[in-house]
Amino acid sequence: MSAKGLQTIAFLALAFLVFMASIGALDGRF
Amino acid sequence: MAQRFGGNYSPTATKRRVGGSNRPRPVRRYKSRTRFLFLLTLPLVFLALTKPAVDMAVDMAAVAMLLLGFWLTQEGLKAEAAWAERTIARRPALPRKLLGSLLVGCGISLAAMEGLSGLPAVVLYGVVAGGLHLFAFGFDPMKDKGMDGVDTFQTDRVARALEKAEAYLSEIEGAAKRANDRGVTNRVNDFIATARTMFRTIEDDPRDLSAARKFLGIYLQAARDATVKFADIYVSNQDQTAKADYFALLDDLEASFEVKREKLLETDRNDLDIEIEVLRDRLKRDGLLVNEQGDGNL
Numbered sequence: 520m521s522a523k524g525l526q527t528i529a530f531l532a533l534a535f536l537v538f539m540a541s542i543g544a545l546d547g548r549f
Numbered sequence: 550m551a552q553r554f555g556g557n558y559s560p561t562a563t564k565r566r567v568g569g570s571n572r573p574r575p576v577r578r579y580k581s582r583t584r585f586l587f588l589l590t591l592p593l594v595f596l597a598l599t600k601p602a603v604d605m606a607v608d609m610a611a612v613a614m615l616l617l618g619f620w621l622t623q624e625g626l627k628a629e630a631a632w633a634e635r636t637i638a639r640r641p642a643l644p645r646k647l648l649g650s651l652l653v654g655c656g657i658s659l660a661a662m663e664g665l666s667g668l669p670a671v672v673l674y675g676v677v678a679g680g681l682h683l684f685a686f687g688f689d690p691m692k693d694k695g696m697d698g699v700d701t702f703q704t705d706r707v708a709r710a711l712e713k714a715e716a717y718l719s720e721i722e723g724a725a726k727r728a729n730d731r732g733v734t735n736r737v738n739d740f741i742a743t744a745r746t747m748f749r750t751i752e753d754d755p756r757d758l759s760a761a762r763k764f765l766g767i768y769l770q771a772a773r774d775a776t777v778k779f780a781d782i783y784v785s786n787q788d789q790t791a792k793a794d795y796f797a798l799l800d801d802l803e804a805s806f807e808v809k810r811e812k813l814l815e816t817d818r819n820d821l822d823i824e825i826e827v828l829r830d831r832l833k834r835d836g837l838l839v840n841e842q843g844d845g846n847l
Binding site: 537 | 582590596611615660662677682
């Protein structure tokens with residue numbers, strides 16, 4: 520896979536994490 | 550940005566000038582990703598409002614950190630694009646993308662925090678977010694580029710002069726947009742591209758600055774004033790003669806910019822000729838020149 524593709528996947532994962540944090544889905548999930 | 554349909558064969562087509570399409574356009578791609586992240590942060594604001602005071606404060610701090618982080622990332626990407634575009638560039642003073650990933654990591658940690666329990670997991674979320682950010686957006690350019698044997702005092706002078714000139718260009722662009730005419734916008738964009746080509750020439754050889762100072766200052770200032778006046782007139786009555794006059798002015802300016810740029814390159818070439826001459830003489834003296842007759846067969 521190209522570096523650009525990996526970067527896009529990392530970006531999507533980051534976006535997912537930000538979204539989960541911002542709807543409170545990470546609160547108290549330990 | 551949305552543009553009305555139009556092309557070479559539309560009734561209102563302005564003739565595209567030769568070479569116009571090959572010029573580099575500013576990179577705008579980097580904005581969409583950070584904007585998307587900005588949007589994703591918004592639900593946290595509303596979520597925070599439903600929480601008790603302390604949790605709300607923590608979540609708001611998280612929002613602030615995330616937004617600041619994304620903004621820094623955007624600025625970092627902009628700086629990187631500018632760094633990549635130039636042949637001679639100093640590294641950005643502040644590693645904005647790196648700071649951005651730190652802030653995003655801290656922001657995610659704060660957003661995931663619920664009291665003080667489960668701190669390791671919270672830290673882990675932060676580290677993962679920061680790592681993903683670094684991977685997705687990369688590091689800042691950490692090295693100076695093409696700065697060997699360059700007088701930093703001179704390049705600073707050039708950078709300051711060009712910054713002022715760029716400010717004029719953006720004012721011209723803004724005024725032209727006010728005229729609300731696609732032909733005008735395109736024509737002005739072409740002019741701006743010509744001016745930028747000259748900027749790059751000066752950047753490549755800072756000694757050109759004193760020769761080109763009039764072009765960066767007085768001429769661009771006059772062009773800005775003319776554009777502002779033209780936009781005022783054109784908006785109120787769509788005066789076609791004013792438009793023709795204004796285009797003629799831009800043509801003249803552009804031609805003189807091109808001529809000046811050619812001249813600047815010519816002086817660079819003269820310098821190169823002298824260097825070659827000196828080296829050739831030296832080689833001849835040392836008996837190392839194989840082909841004395843052939844030009845360029847050094």
